[in-house]
Amino acid sequence: KRHKFWETQPVGQFKDLGDTSLPEGPIEPPTPLSEVKQEPYNLPSPYEWTTCDMDSEEMCNEVYVLLTNNYVEDDENMFRFNYSKEFLRWALRPPGYYRSWHIGVRVKTSKKLVAFITGVPAKIRVRDTVVIMAEINFLCVHKKLRSKRLAPVMIKEVTRRVHMENIWQAAYTAGVVLPTPISTCQYWHRSLNPKKLIDVGFSRLGARMTMSRTIKLYKLPDQTITPGFRKMEPHDVPAVTRLLRNYLKQFVVAPDFDENDVEHWLLPKEGVIDSFLVESPVTHEITDFCSFYTLPSSILGNQNHTTLKAAYSYYNVSTKTPLIQLMNDALIVAKKKDFDVFNALDVMQNDSFLKELKFGPGDGKLHYYLYNYRTKHVLRSSELGLVLL
Numbered sequence: 001k002r003h004k005f006w007e008t009q010p011v012g013q014f015k016d017l018g019d020t021s022l023p024e025g026p027i028e029p030p031t032p033l034s035e036v037k038q039e040p041y042n043l044p045s046p047y048e049w050t051t052c053d054m055d056s057e058e059m060c061n062e063v064y065v066l067l068t069n070n071y072v073e074d075d076e077n078m079f080r081f082n083y084s085k086e087f088l089r090w091a092l093r094p095p096g097y098y099r100s101w102h103i104g105v106r107v108k109t110s111k112k113l114v115a116f117i118t119g120v121p122a123k124i125r126v127r128d129t130v131v132i133m134a135e136i137n138f139l140c141v142h143k144k145l146r147s148k149r150l151a152p153v154m155i156k157e158v159t160r161r162v163h164m165e166n167i168w169q170a171a172y173t174a175g176v177v178l179p180t181p182i183s184t185c186q187y188w189h190r191s192l193n194p195k196k197l198i199d200v201g202f203s204r205l206g207a208r209m210t211m212s213r214t215i216k217l218y219k220l221p222d223q224t225i226t227p228g229f230r231k232m233e234p235h236d237v238p239a240v241t242r243l244l245r246n247y248l249k250q251f252v253v254a255p256d257f258d259e260n261d262v263e264h265w266l267l268p269k270e271g272v273i274d275s276f277l278v279e280s281p282v283t284h285e286i287t288d289f290c291s292f293y294t295l296p297s298s299i300l301g302n303q304n305h306t307t308l309k310a311a312y313s314y315y316n317v318s319t320k321t322p323l324i325q326l327m328n329d330a331l332i333v334a335k336k337k338d339f340d341v342f343n344a345l346d347v348m349q350n351d352s353f354l355k356e357l358k359f360g361p362g363d364g365k366l367h368y369y370l371y372n373y374r375t376k377h378v379l380r381s382s383e384l385g386l387v388l389l
């Protein structure tokens, strides 16, 4: 039976789609903390819960190895996300994080880590209401333990631990359709190293196209072209916070970043997150911002290449520099940093540059979900101002 688990959860149900009489907001009220289940859910007998301390080199490595071998693959099982350890430490330890929300499942006898799920706290605005939510991510069950119904009990356990911190909503994304997406995005890819992308089967040579013609088509200048375009630095945090908060106001769902959040999520970290801004050479005002995160993919079964170096568009703000020019500078920097491909979702105003900057549509969609929060309508992807890792 499809969605046996999700029909028991406080999420929008397919049967409610189109019923605009249902109000926007929480689906269920908070439970008194004294009534929240105090002990962990039961796992099947061979398994036990563990808390993954990402500060521990050993545990962080166990998580890295589990995800490297068992996390999300593309639809044709040619690529698998290969989040780095530094990236995982960044993604899982934002301001106010709870170590207890980094949940692992071990085999009692061997102590092998065989499953993982995480939450991090985030302030998310939905229209005019700021809600403290858990951002749920990295749900991974070892390939050999699939369809043992571990995922539902892991989701219930992370929900229970989130409830214990008096948080009642969550946000998550998935490549699969579950009850019920608040929005569905198309992903797009911009080739930076077309020869490698074709060699590994990520892209195909276009009809009536030669390889040299394809390389020329995607060629980029050696230098960025916007005057005042530079790497973000710590002293830029207040100005970038103001710029980003103002820009994100236009979207129905968006993070409510303060300076601490901006310092964590947007200051450059080598091999994890790159961020740039435009400082007007005359007024020294910060007028524009762009950022992308580093998420390589393992290439499964290719003799010549093992890793696809991919950049993922994160948060971008344009107030003076045309967004197309700003994003072209982001492509130029990504190419200089030896990325093979630059990925983007059609969220925010990304639709305005995708085709012109030679992005091609990906072969899948990314669905956005809220837990225990109903939106009046399914949102257009351009109404989304939230990018999850």
Ligand SMILES: COc1cccc(CC(=N)NC(=O)c2cccnc2OC2CCNCC2)c1
Pocket: 072, 073, 074, 075, 079, 080, 081, 173, 175, 187, 188, 295, 297, 308, 312, 343, 344, 345, 362, 364, 366, 388, 389
């Ligand atoms: C190229 O290697 C891949 C390895 C695994 C999966 C996919 C396809 C895919 N599922 N892509 C995305 O979900 C995606 C495409 C563009 C931008 N962000 C994305 O996902 C992000 C955000 C959600 N969590 C994963 C990373 C591609």
